[in-house]
Amino acid sequence: MTEQKTRHVPNYKLRFVLLIIAALLCILISFSVGRFPVSLADVIMVFATEIFKLDIAWDFATWSTVINIRLPRILAAFFVGAALATAGAAYQGMFQNPLVSPDILGASSGAGFGAALAIFMNLGPVWITAFAFAGAVICVGAAYAVSRFTKGSATLSMVLAGILVSSLFTAMTSFLKTVADTEDQLPEITYWLMGSLAGAEIGDAIFAGVLIIAGIIPIFLLRWRMNVLTLGEDEAKSMGINPHRLRFVVVACATLITAAAVSISGIIGWIGLVIPHFCRMIFGCDYRRIIPAAVIMGGAFLLLVDDLARCMATVEVPIGILTAFVGAPIFAYLLMMGGRRS
Amino acid sequence: MRKTALVCCLLLTAALLCGTAAAEDRLFTDSIGREVLLPAEVTNVAPSGSLAQISLYPFGEEYYISISSALKEGERHFLADRLDSLPITGSMFGSKATMNPEEIISLDKKIGIDVIIDVGEPKGNMKEQMDNVQEKSGVPFVFITQSSLDSIAESYLTLGEMLGQEEKGEELAEYFGGIVSMYEENMEKIGDNKVSAIYVTKIDGNSVNLLGHNSYHAEILDGIAENIAPEAVVGSGLGDQYTMEDIFQMNPDYIIVAGSGLFEHDYYEEIMSSSMWAVLPAVQEGRVIEVPAESPWSWMGNPPAAHRLVSILWLGNVFYPDVFDYDLEEKVKEFYKVFYNYELSDSEISEMMKYSTGNAEKTASSPIPILGVLAGLSAAVFIRRR
Incomplete structure (x- = not known):
């Protein structure tokens, strides 16, 4: 019995090392692909010039492509991917439901409405981000408030309240779409709702990065307690954990990072649902491993998909469409493989 | 029973309308070959869609009885003030329609529409759609084709004919057509x-x-x-x-x-x-x-x-x-x-x-x-x- 067990315990450390190497490779590749030709050597040299203050005169377009265009976009893609995957894993743990994704409490529909409203009011890009962030927080806050005043199972009422509030916000977005100017506002809203990182500037990356890191740290620190909660509320209580407070803190942090992510990228589905499943397949059902794995894998996955969005066609392809196109076949394959093994 | 009564009533009013109208109406053929009965003098035009709203303007602001979309700052600055107080209709037929025939009937009752115009590129089953809404609402619909630069002059001739302003239409067609032919000649050079x-x-x-x-x-x-x-x-x-x-x-x-x-x-x-x-x-x-x-x-x-x-x-x-x-x-x-x-x-x-x-x-x-x-x-x- 023990012999069998040891044979089946995978080497998680090795897997983590491989995952980190893969993520670093993704980052390196992302710097060197794009429509303006910059070789990998040039990328490294541009960074070397910046870091060591070397005396190399760069052609401005090359320099700007690496530093002003690709660096912010890569940072933004990594942060957004990491945020959505971590939030997804946290929500799935809190609701003990593998079908939950970060928009279950309405973060995406709230952000979508906020952005649509800002576009409708002809406000600038900064306001679109601010409105989207506020929309997401308000929507989840409303769902949480509704669930507090309902009777019955806490998780069920929260999920139902989330569905209720988010459908309300989706309806309001649809209304804005019907009244928006069809020549410029409507296409802009549609584009925003499909998600894109094309506009990412260093300011966006810093704004989202700070909030996302601030939200991921508590989740990371609480990951052991999340394990306990999966055993059930009574078990958690018997081990001295207040399940309501834990759930509130984790949901609040997951909402914060989701809101920060979608407010700069637009709505990107799929990652928050599927990356946690990938993580579980590779690292088992232990949140102590799932959370760090989701951060790295989510970031690397979105980075790869964004590279496709940049290079696939002559125009930018909305990333929200691509995540599903890339993710669905991989996920289907993994599901089938997993099914065969068990 | 009530249904038949209603249908009879409708038919009667339709017949009456046709009867009274026929005396002074004229038959106008629009750009997609639809024959539409228009009043002898067309004064109240309702544009459906933004292209129609713009295209009508050179004939004079007095023709507008409604507008298709709310005016923006620039439009308020350059266009006649009167336009800003007109009812806003949106598009009145097709997939983007914001008004159904019933609403068109009630609007017509309120403001008295002579004709609803749409301007643009004719698409698919536009003819059937227009006939359908026209039949249901009883308000004449006219479509004016205007897509490429070459079609602009022609579209103003048709609009002029529709409004009974043939001279003005010719004048506009000549001016707009003149710009296009000057452009073509110069680009050849x-x-x-x-x-x-x-x-x-x-x-x-x-x-x-x-x-x-x-x-x-x-x-x-x-x-x-x-x-x-x-x-x-x-x-x-x-x-x-x-x-x-x-x-x-x-x-x-x-x-x-x-x-x-x-x-x-x-x-x-x-x-x-x-x-x-x-x-x-x-x-x-x-x-x-x-x-x-x-x-x-x-x-x-x-x-x-x-x-x-x-x-x-x-x-x-x-x-x-x-x-x-x-x-x-x-x-x-x-x-x-x-x-x-x-x-x-x-x-x-x-x-x-x-x-x-x-x-x-x-x-x-x-x-x-x-x-x-x-x-x-x-x-x-x-x-x-x-």
């Missing part, structure tokens, strides 16, 4: 020596929207310059999304940039003050020109109605001053007089076209701050590692 250009419709950080070639909206741009943006993917006037990387690659002779509102220049100022855009020779040499926006509509045609003809006068003169050889301001003033019945003052024209003729002074800012922060951070990391 220029031949392959066209300047290259891109039209930037929106800037959001590193993302830049360009109007692709071969799109409906880019007709004039494609003809008057070599539009080096790739083929259009999206059909809207906002164009397709690219990033600064693509712009570095394209390196156009001219950058045409959308204005951001009436007398507003946000995108232009962003281009001229950005260190990234400064790489491009077009920016260094002052070949960035701004499209007057909301004056009362974008000159580049968003929506693409006949008012976009003014951009031929403008771009032709800026790109090829030896061939399109005239006083640009005089020509623009004349166009505004004909199209909007509006006397442009010298101060208005200079404010409107502040950055529209290129060679402006450049205000450059440096990328040093961001760079400094980045370098500092990387250095800190590097030192700690050691």
Whole structure:
């Protein structure tokens, strides 16, 4: 019995090392692909010039492509991917439901409405981000408030309240779409709702990065307690954990990072649902491993998909469409493989 | 029982309407071959859709009985004040319809519509759709084809005929057709020596929207310059999304940039003050020109109605001053007089076209701050590692 067990315990450390190497490779590749030709050597040299203050005169377009265009976009893609995957894993743990994704409490529909409203009011890009962030927080806050005043199972009422509030916000977005100017506002809203990182500037990356890191740290620190909660509320209580407070803190942090992510990228589905499943397949059902794995894998996955969005066609392809196109076949394959093994 | 009574009533009223109308009505054939009974004198016209709303204007503001969409700041500035107080209808038929036949009937009762017009490119089963709504609402619908530049003159002849203003229609057709034929002749002279250009419709950080070639909206741009943006993917006037990387690659002779509102220049100022855009020779040499926006509509045609003809006068003169050889301001003033019945003052024209003729002074800012922060951070990391 023990012999069998040891044979089946995978080497998680090795897997983590491989995952980190893969993520670093993704980052390196992302710097060197794009429509303006910059070789990998040039990328490294541009960074070397910046870091060591070397005396190399760069052609401005090359320099700007690496530093002003690709660096912010890569940072933004990594942060957004990491945020959505971590939030997804946290929500799935809190609701003990593998079908939950970060928009279950309405973060995406709230952000979508906020952005649509800002576009409708002809406000600038900064306001679109601010409105989207506020929309997401308000929507989840409303769902949480509704669930507090309902009777019955806490998780069920929260999920139902989330569905209720988010459908309300989706309806309001649809209304804005019907009244928006069809020549410029409507296409802009549609584009925003499909998600894109094309506009990412260093300011966006810093704004989202700070909030996302601030939200991921508590989740990371609480990951052991999340394990306990999966055993059930009574078990958690018997081990001295207040399940309501834990759930509130984790949901609040997951909402914060989701809101920060979608407010700069637009709505990107799929990652928050599927990356946690990938993580579980590779690292088992232990949140102590799932959370760090989701951060790295989510970031690397979105980075790869964004590279496709940049290079696939002559125009930018909305990333929200691509995540599903890339993710669905991989996920289907993994599901089938997993099914065969068990 | 009640149903039959209702149907009888309806039939009776319909018969009555036809009976009384037939005496003085005239038969008008619209652009897609529909025969429509119109009152002898058409005075109350309801435009359905933005192209119709714009196209009707040269005939006079007095024809409007309703408007299709709420007026923006630019429209309020240039168009007759009366328009702002008219009921707003949206589109009255087709997939984008915001009014159903019942609402059209009640609106007709309230304001008395002589005819509803739609202007644009005829599509698919438009004829059946129009017949259907016309039958249900009892209000005449007319469709006027206007899509490519060549069809503009013809469309004004048809509109003139519909309004019983044949002379005015001919006058407008001659003026608009004159611009188009002057443009065609001049472009023949220029031949392959066209300047290259891109039209930037929106800037959001590193993302830049360009109007692709071969799109409906880019007709004039494609003809008057070599539009080096790739083929259009999206059909809207906002164009397709690219990033600064693509712009570095394209390196156009001219950058045409959308204005951001009436007398507003946000995108232009962003281009001229950005260190990234400064790489491009077009920016260094002052070949960035701004499209007057909301004056009362974008000159580049968003929506693409006949008012976009003014951009031929403008771009032709800026790109090829030896061939399109005239006083640009005089020509623009004349166009505004004909199209909007509006006397442009010298101060208005200079404010409107502040950055529209290129060679402006450049205000450059440096990328040093961001760079400094980045370098500092990387250095800190590097030192700690050691």
